[in-house]
Amino acid sequence: MTRPGFAVRAGMAVVAAAAVVTPAFAQTAQAVPPRQWEFAGGVSFVAPATSGTTSADLLRPDGSTLPLFRARRETSSGLGLEAHLGTAVARRLDVEMSGVWMRFDARAVISGDAEDVRGVTLTETLTRFSLEGAAVWRFVDGVRVQWFVRGGAGWMRELSSDMALASDGIVVNAGAGMKYWPGAARPGQGRFGIRAEVRLLGRRGGIAIDDGSFRLWPIVAGSALMRF
């Protein structure tokens, strides 16, 4: 996906459609069940990535470049904590608010030094906070097992290790996962469960750790679930 707005627009379209459908659903004679909330808290893992090379170029008299050194940009794997609070707005559609904290390293792997300085890897530990809104569509809505797709977007802030450099940006997420409610005998039952998902994270803005183009980072997350 190269357009960050796509997942957001898709998610909003689903929400809008659900809003139209809901009144018809409410016209049935069945009693409206009390609103249930789901809280999920867990951990996430982001995979390492490379994002190109920056060359410290001097210019030769003819305009060609003479690298003083090169820096290959990388981000390490990272671990995060995340929390989601959601509720159903239609039979298969939930909306949720999410908060994510993640820590990872930005790295520059130095090579090609003009004065033969041995290769070295420079790092800086970055912290990211994000607040997101998301739509969750349960395309398999079993009693104990629910499979879902999820799309969301939100605001993020990234901080350097000394907290001096702080830069805001946007994040978009799209992914899929599963919820498992081991104690459920009927749909909606089961107070505790687990949730696992994979997502692609896109970011724009924040601390410049790449060439500024839109990139996707794979994330794996697992959470404990509670209904109330």
Next chain:
Amino acid sequence: MTRKRLALLAVALAVVLAPGAEAYLKLGTSVNGDVLGIRWTTFPVRYFIFDGDDDRVSADELRAAVARAFTTWTESPSARISTTFGGFTTAEPFDDDQVSVIGFQARPEMERTLGAATFEIDTSNGQLVAADIFFNSTFDWSVAPSGESGRFDLESVAVHEIGHLLGLGHSALGETELNSSGGRTILGKRAVMFPIAYPRGSIEDRTIEADDIAGLGEVYASSATTRGFGAIRGRVTLGGEGLFGAHVVALNIQTGALVAGFSLTDRGDFVISGLEPGLYVVRVEPLDDADADSFFDEDTDVEIDFRPGYFPRLVGVPPGGAGEAIVITVAAK
């Protein structure tokens, strides 16, 4: 008014200003025991063109080349400065006439000097009264739009000399090698204010670089022009002692912009300002690609007996300030 003329030759004299305050070399003059920066305080800077032709370049062609070179600097986003052409004059550069004059002069005895800037300064208060630039007509010059093989590009050298006229010293952001005649051949550079010009035919110095823009911003810093820029500050040490004159280079890992400065105290303190916010690689190297007296007073003891190295972390630069001070430890050769 007591006045003195301070000469700045392309390969000769520069004065380190306010050690430790900032790392970009700026021109300064001693007034009553204090070192004051050379900078214009009123704008537009009014200049005149000497009405004498070079063999190949007319006074009007010189005026046009100089005007383009001034525009290159005045369009820099790091400072709000302006200049105006006052007209042609029969006064030659270097006359103590309180008028800023730019023109050709034949100076065959200055066999390695393409041009030079000089200043008239009120020694009672350090105020800059006027500044002159001469281009050595002993050399072959060109004003051809694409440059001309075998001739030095006048606009390129004018951009360098006007940098001096505005108060900038030399940058060390370049690599050279010694040639058979005892001079230095430039391999590459990334600052118009590097003391050694590109060879004949090149027009690369018509464009100022990130390092030049940062230097101008240091001379004419204002809240309006520096608000969005940050700095890296720290020390360079060798064997636990501060190191004077180390060349510190910062690379923005997103944009590739290179900005450099020097450690300018005995503690090895440096500040590189005028940096776009972001993450930076910081590299330190000895000042061995040009003569040290192209940058510092002849009496200054510059340490060059150490190996280049990197600060082991990426350095975050916030807008409008600096992060924690860093300490870069280098090893002896």
